[in-house]
Amino acid sequence: MRTRPDVPAWIVPPALIGWALLALPLVGLVLRVDWRDFGSLVTTEASRAALWLSLRTASASTVLCLLLGVPLALVLARSTARWASAVRAVVLVPLVLPPVVGGIALLATFGRRGWLGQHLEVLGIEIAFTTVAVVLAQAFVSLPFLVVTLEGALRAADPGYADVAATLGAAPGRVLGRVTLPLVAPGLVAGTVLSFARALGEFGATVTFAGSLQGVTRSLPTEIYLQREVDPDAAIALSFLLVAVAVAVIALVHRPGRSPW
């Protein structure tokens, strides 16, 4: 530590406390897990329904994020226009917004009384209280993760390769698919995994916007919130499951020695 010119000794205690602030609650959770009944707690009908719903909706919202987020990141990364920074600011909003506020905003838009939702209902498209609402809520909160990560990777990548490919006669679509996207593949993977993880953990917007019904809208975090009151052991077992998923995600994305995003 002392070999570094900008790391004074007094910086170490707060750094350790900061790390402990993040690590200790995880220890606390693991200590509370009822290992003897863990298997039966996470395999009840309600738990399995919630896990299955979470996996399905998080996968669907990740696909949606890829379909919409890759083009958005590309446009933002390649544009120098002034409007691009305004567009980027909007993309960043869900990152700093409390999810419950996101839920209320979605409700005001896609809810049965929402300014778009009431027209959709006339057309026979109902979103409120359906699994689609869960996917929408998840996409709303996780899309920024993909866009920000991918845009960063696109800006950092050497544009020379794309220029060369274009001079050699490749059409933009071909340059994108064969040169640019392969160049930013690590960033794309990191963004995808991060948005999947964020979707899996989504709670506030879901419970506000989609409701809570087993097998339809009650995702794993919502189930944990409900069980917390009536069966704390089940809530802790399911929480551990989500922590395990989070750790697996970090292991997948995080490469020691360089920032993944």
Next chain:
Amino acid sequence: MRAHAAAILASVLALSGCGAGPASTERTLTVLAAASLATAFTELADEFEDEHAGVDVRLSFGGSSSLAAQIAEGAPADVFAAADERTMSLVADVGVARAEAVVFATNTVQVAARRDGPVKSLQDLVGPGVKVVLCAPQVPCGAAAREALDTAGIEVEPVSEEQSVADVLGKVASGEADAGVVYRTDVLAAGDRVTGLELPGPARVVTRCPVVALDGPADEALAAEFVAFVSGREARATLDAAGFGTP
């Protein structure tokens, strides 16, 4: 540098309200109460404060089961008022109650229908496309709602099972759902945002609301006084106005 760090730390602690402030002569009583009691207890707390100079009643409302779970986890609370006796027994089991719980009011379930919505009568609850929300069966209002609907012979398929009665009422009042089953007092409190539909006599499931003094930070006598106050004659008018029944 050290001085700077200490100053920053001190201001962070001050902002977060950590550390000991100047000693206050005010006595604080922390009351956790079921969401359905919010209106009545806000008034009752004011009356109690008027009668007891220097007492500050701090209220926290939430789903009964939520509050019971908080108390079981050691949340500092002096009084707990629940929406039903089952929830109260959870707190009694933890051993933080200072006395036996007293039932101070009764409540009953009612159907809350969205204004200008498709639900005009109980039969409409099972109409095509009608969206009904209930509390989850695990929480008091959900248990009571199911018992009531079963007794009335109405087979409702809810589109959502919410965490608390406040969530159900919110979904109906905002027009997101067409109807929900809540407490009679919630319908009254919601005013003209929802229309209340009375269930047939035998289906008017009566829940009994108990209140108890807890082993909290305030002194035992003050907590006991508050319990006596809400279960006494003085509080009756306020509880009646809110729609609660006499136990």
